[in-house]
Amino acid sequence: MTETPVVVDRRDAVATITLDDPEHRNALTAAAKVMLRDAVADIAADEQVRAVVLTGSARAFCLGQDLGEHAKALEGGAESAFATVREHYTPIVRNLLTMPKPVIAAVGGTCVGAGLGLALACDHRVFADGVKLATAFAGIGLTFDTGLSVTLPRAVGDARAKELMLFGRTFTAEEAIAWGISGETAIAEDVLPRAVDLARQLAAGPTAAFAQSKRLIGHAPGLSLDEALEAEALGQIACGATSDHVDAVASFLNRETPVFTGR
Structure with missing residues (x-):
């Protein structure tokens, strides 16, 4: 894990939050979850920030929960291991969904599990062409978290949401947009610049x-x-x-x- 798995940059009334642990493809470790929770809360309350970009470094947006840490946490029992849902995931998603400013996800690489939940908690998305997405929870015997039980059905409808959860198949950004997940695609190197440009446009708006x-x-x-x-x-x-x-x-x-x- 990198020393600072979440990096925040503020400029031109736009705050960019970067998940920055490329070695683990931005999986959510305990340290990353705490830093992301606190960063999102701080930015939500910062009146100088008028729009937000959430992104991941290198070739992934976010692979969701770090399963190595999770396996160790399970040794203390499920209730203890899943305290992270209320302690970290819930406040992160609540703040992304409700902060009084627009949030754009720059999804330049793989986005699964809780990573998909983070992306759908944003107001708009810029995806890399052909980027892979998945719910991924059923594959490890779990159900939704990170707000996906709300955001996914709202975007694609109940029937499609059930299909994506039950079968857990990987789907592309282009499929996601066709199903109703708002967003656009760009070549990989243009994803973050495009998201920042959109955020700047919104920051200059009402x-x-x-x-x-x-x-x-x-x-x-x-x-x-x-x-x-x-x-x-x-x-x-x-x-x-x-x-x-x-x-x-x-x-x-x-x-x-x-x-x-x-x-």
Whole structure:
């Protein structure tokens, strides 16, 4: 394992989080999970960061849980070994899904298990051409974690999600996009630059409105129609109170390009 398995770079209002343990293809060790959890929480709360990129170094995005460490943890019993789900995976995914700023996954290599969960917890994905993805859990006698029981069916539907879990077959980025997982493909060397470019575009946009939109989409499945409509009304009022909205309307009327500050 590298000395710093998670690296954070902040520039131009964009934070890039890199899983950086290429020797183990960015498998999630205990140290990596702690660092990733803390980095995501810190960035979620950082008002200077207006968009985020999550990526992995070298030829993999993330292979999921480090099984060598997991095998040792199982010696203490399942309850102890799987405390990591609540302690690490749950807060990481919750923050990725709910942070009030857009998150883009730059998936330049293999992405399986919890790695797939991390990628689907982001708002958009840039995949390397032909990159391989898989749920992988059934192959080691496990079920979903990292939010996949929510994000995968929402993206591809219940039937496809069951197929991918039950049979555990590897699928490509192109198949994933065709099934409904939002994203785009690029040649491998362009994946991270493209993701950063998209993040910069979003960072220059109305991030307060983006935050409201993420919140509405995240909450909508648990709301009745009337509740969802009321949530939209409240969201519009909140956006309408921002200088971004007021200034953008004035810019439109004056035929000027608006400048968004996220406030």
